[in-house]
Amino acid sequence: MDPLATLKSMLLIRRFEAALDARPDRGFQLYSSGAEAVAVGVCAALRPGDQLLSSGRSIGPALARGIDPRLVMAELLGKATGPAGGKGGRGHLAKPDQGFFGAHAVVAGNLNIAAGAALAAQLDGRGRMVACIFGDGAAGAGALHETLNIAALWTLPLLLVCDNNGLSVSTPREAALAPARLSDLAAPFGVPAASLDGTDVEAVRDQAAEFAAQARAGGGPAFLECRSERFFSHSTATRETRSAAAMRGVLERCPIRRCAAKLQAAGQLDAAGLAGLEAEAEARVADALAFADASPYPDPAEALSDVV
Amino acid sequence: MDPLATLKSMLLIRRFEAALDARPDRGFQLYSSGAEAVAVGVCAALRPGDQLLSSGRSIGPALARGIDPRLVMAELLGKATGPAGGKGGRGHLAKPDQGFFGAHAVVAGNLNIAAGAALAAQLDGRGRMVACIFGDGAAGAGALHETLNIAALWTLPLLLVCDNNGLSVSTPREAALAPARLSDLAAPFGVPAASLDGTDVEAVRDQAAEFAAQARAGGGPAFLECRSERFFSHSTATRETRSAAAMRGVLERCPIRRCAAKLQAAGQLDAAGLAGLEAEAEARVADALAFADASPYPDPAEALSDVV
Amino acid sequence: MSSEAGTIKLFFREAIARAVREEMAGDERVIVLGQDVGAFGGSYKEFLGLYDQFGAARVRDTPVAEAAMVGLGVGAAAAGYRPLVSITYMDFLMLGLDALVNYAAKARFKTGGQVTAPVVVKTTAGAKGQGVAHSQCLEAWLMGVPGLVVVAPSDAADAYGLMKSALRHDGPVVFVDHKRLFPTAGEVPLAETFGPIGQAAIRRPGEHATIATHGHMVRIAAQAAERLARDGVSCEIVDLRTLAPLDVATVAASAARTGALVTLEEGQLTCGVGAEVAFRVRESVGAVRVARVGALAAPISSNPVLEAAALPDAARVIDAVRRVLG
Amino acid sequence: MSSEAGTIKLFFREAIARAVREEMAGDERVIVLGQDVGAFGGSYKEFLGLYDQFGAARVRDTPVAEAAMVGLGVGAAAAGYRPLVSITYMDFLMLGLDALVNYAAKARFKTGGQVTAPVVVKTTAGAKGQGVAHSQCLEAWLMGVPGLVVVAPSDAADAYGLMKSALRHDGPVVFVDHKRLFPTAGEVPLAETFGPIGQAAIRRPGEHATIATHGHMVRIAAQAAERLARDGVSCEIVDLRTLAPLDVATVAASAARTGALVTLEEGQLTCGVGAEVAFRVRESVGAVRVARVGALAAPISSNPVLEAAALPDAARVIDAVRRVLG
């Protein structure tokens, strides 16, 4: 994935969420803004046959995986044209036929599901692998321990990506997790791990690519901690607990500005080029909204379909 | 606790289980023979106000903690004179007023209960601590991760003792657990840990005493791995899976013979003295059986008492 | 301040906070464990102010680790404390069922009375736009666990009184509230009061049919009764308030008077609260016409159209009442 | 070999092993995950021989980590496999309910049919001297979870046939057996057969009362029916076989004929199988006399005296039948 493509992907996520948040009918949402580089960097290391799973904070992962913004917007706004017909919605986005196995809104609930998908990939024997993005809060759950142990024992092709934004709702990571670095949790199991700045999309991509290659080669699981930021409050229903001053520092660490600056410094992008990419993202988001708006809500009878 | 006392305590456990196993009416039992030094060594480091919890393999821990063998035998044989009136029985022995908070037959199920008891001890502020003995099999459960993390965060006075006999029913520890040493699981949380030969009662006692002192001084939790042996099959209802040859090697590592030999080498015990201690243990066990035999079964109406 | 004498208007969430505050002030053994219960004050502000008043040692933010949260609370309870463990949504209580059901509910029995575990597990049931894994009502599971007390207040006064009683009960209690109740307000006695565990309440007297329900659904039942009243159909609403132990006598007496019973719950009907209430009432009053209302037999989507379609509403309750009145 | 033509006598545990063996041989996607299911062959030898035949890649011993075991099975199922996950005792299934109920049961719905999770969770219910945390029957919890199929065979033939069907079902199935059934033997068809999911069976025809039950309790019902027959009371025994979906039609038709229904389960009565069966039968046949039998409302001790006192036995079933026959 070339540098401009990663920038484009991050811009799409940022603009998509801004547009969604402006909608009075958006309902309950969790945003990825500030962590775009995590999802985009990881997805840059994935192949078509691979599968990505995520936590409920899944707009970034879904778009980074290349799911059509129209479908994502429709699903999030509860329209029948979403991949799940509007049934999944926030926290449960999924498009497995395009490599997004799905989000799951239960914290840490997707870890052992991802290990199961990785077991399937291993049994298939076609060099496919599975990546699972979860938050720092999920690192306090026993599911991580059980998943690391079994994935290591069975050398499952699984990349565990901790999107560490330093917060679980209002609780600082330091108050919830004893380890100095969350990536240290992998060590006892002999699982290779790395901890890096999750606002550096190239660093995420390169490390993820290395771990993915290992997994495909039968090297087993890996653990990648990405220190990111959360630009919005926890959810659209949650009050912000950080001070204005603190927020200024948070917004400083913008993965998009960082990426754009790097490309400009390298002469691969100029102001006009950036403006063009932003306009392009705006256009895709506008198109996605138009698509969702033109789509119907599901028939109430759908409440009873796809149950058993 | 002087060396002879530890030997006595181990002999009591060994003879108690032999006598119980010989009973046609013993029902379903899990034995501690081969791991006597773990329970006895740990209990040697505990004080009256402290609490001990254990897995379902609880005869050793209960007797090592000093619970009257009469009461233990009565409870295990389902008699109304047991501490729980015969209701708890195998896997659920308890005598909290004497520092044995209790066994729990759910693997790893006692870990976070023990942390809760340790939280109570911490809030009491009287320098009490809690020890929890669990098996290697329990180390694969997420409960260990959650308990280690919170105990470390809150510096709970908790000693986690892994009685690693290398087996979970028929499954070798290597096939169930990825870590090279189970004590390594404590490292990411900054929890001090040690791994030692669980057939060496003095080594267990000394390390447990050091960790207990730390816990009492506000130093927080510790993890002690004791590599022990399982002399019986998993349970009285489980077929043995180890070869006769393998069993010979297992029985070689007898914590009692090891302790007795050391005392004899040091001139603290002679053959006659040992025979005397064995006879004493026999006598206590015979007395316990007599007590249990003379005790009635609970009234069937007890099936509905102590519920809410 | 107050509309009636001797009471004060409080939001449901404030009533919970008041009860916990009073119990914490009066008993050092009462502590609070939960995610974001500290300075943040709880997802629904139901713990607001407790952290400032009682400090970090007694109001503890926990990691996202429901199994350990319940286990810690149960263990501390068995060791002499009276912890309140907050499990944000009832869906996540599944992660803590081992400590609650396999240990706490059986502790007293299996130790022959040596150990009791006076823990209160407070959790929020019900759907409000949060989707399949954040909307479930699992009260019925807990009702069938010997050793557990289950309370489910429907208004601020009971939220206050039942939380007070729960924190004084000498065994494990599950306190079930509902996302849609926190912002509701009601009159709460100014004086300290305790809600009676095991006692239902008649919220609205009526002659033709009895509606037995609990929690947020009491409000739906009231809407249905209002509309039915306009057509001259008079419904008696029994708020169960406690699900275990169940106050069958009050429901049965009402059903005996009216001759018709409609059970209403937000959760699933199969092996649900209504199935149990109906069975027990029929045992004690013999012939009575019965219908039950609950969610459709499907997961509850966050989709506004599908959520509304799946949940019981006044219209469905009215249909059920008309059905039993033949 | 065989007592009847075209059948072979198998132990219940052998019937399970045969079903899994046939399905594994015919479908590479079928794998087995569980504690000591490999060379050991399972706690009750119900997987004996599979490891030798299919190897360590398809018959996998797992750590003691029920949450991950169920999650792995569900995840692999959602990714196209058909795992059987063995959870030794149903008490421990609590540890895996999140993956089973919050994910697997909802996967198809929440993805609009994009994902299904054809996992079979096989688990053993019931009491046999193992105490409070190794004896529970939680079938009723699962019956109320939309998206789950729950089967509970009572004999070797159904253990075989229902396991075969469970492994072919395109969604999550919980296969509930019982400690006391493994050593029982029965005639199993020599030819490959599939047990019908959602179809109850009449095990004994009768005129005066219907006993609706499942699993091991079918044997207790038979004892009771035998003894009642001596006094001229003829009972019809309906073996539910599948608890979700429930075959109400068969029970209702029987109850309509006999006019009396006794439900029998080993688990707790409150919000239990019997409460549901009774409600649904009354919905469809109107007036029928009903009584239910289950465990005492208490934990089940390993104590021989107390366990026997707590569990339903033939005597209690007989009392209940006489009660409904007034």
Ligand SMILES: Cc1ncc(C[n+]2csc(CCOP(=O)(O)OP(=O)(O)O)c2C)c(N)n1
């Ligand atoms: C098992 C469980 N417990 C609690 C919650 C409520 N909850 C939703 S998101 C969240 C925060 C998780 O923090 P983190 O894992 O760091 O993810 P982030 O929100 O920071 O992306 C919590 C506690 C949940 N969804 N699941």
Ligand SMILES: Cc1ncc(C[n+]2csc(CCOP(=O)(O)OP(=O)(O)O)c2C)c(N)n1
């Ligand atoms: C949660 C749970 N899963 C499974 C079991 C069944 N079981 C009882 S003891 C045991 C072995 C545990 O091995 P380990 O922890 O090493 O203890 P040991 O028996 O070796 O002392 C198992 C799997 C259980 N009791 N609880």
Ligand SMILES: [Mg+2]
């Ligand atoms: Mg976070």
Ligand SMILES: [Mg+2]
């Ligand atoms: Mg072991």
